[in-house]
Amino acid sequence: MWAIDLLIGAMTGILSGFGIGGGTLLILWLTLFAGMNQLQAGGVNLAYFLCSGTPALFTHIKNKLVEKNAFLFCTLTGVPACIFASIAAANIDVSWLRRGFGVLLLFVGFKELFGKQTKTEQTKA
């Protein structure tokens, strides 16, 4: 039902706006409840982020919040890494892709739940 899809998209979009992994939750929704496989859900999330992240980036640049060195040095390694991984993703069994995603989720989830909280978390504007 398109109205529910729209609502899910809006809710995960709001979370993304708070710096919480909205895209991650969208992928979970797509794979667990919308019948998509991991690769298709990842592709939808890429398109989704291009839609929701582009306007946000302009605001961040305008507010001078983008750390220039972070951008330069992360993209330097990030671009070849994402080209390699997106080609590889098309060529490996999608069930292994899903398991890999699961391992990553468990790792981040437990760190988030039991790790130290950053001091600035409640003061961000």
Place this chain on the structure above:
Amino acid sequence: MKDKAKYLITGALGGLANGFFGSGGGLFLVPLFTKWIKMDERKAFASSVAVILPLSLISAVVYFIKDSLNLGGAWPYLVGGVLGGIISGFVFKKVPVNLLRRIFAVLIIYGGIRAVFNF
């Protein structure tokens, strides 16, 4: 370790997550920026968007070339995402972000278990 070296490692990890899983910003870059590089949270989030957006564009192009991109029926999510992004700007100061992060953690652990065991 110097910040530049940390950025190089963070970028490579974010790029791998982006290519393999179509994600990686909120999941990977923001925690590494704040907890490892000790960046201010607002800058961390803004910078993660700046990094992951071009990576997502490149990954999306590769997905398209490789015939992995299948957006049939996905338009409500895309429209919802744009609306949600706009709404979040207005309610940002009124939400308990720490509580949301904990709920998020529980949800992804649940999703992680289901994904690892493929059910």
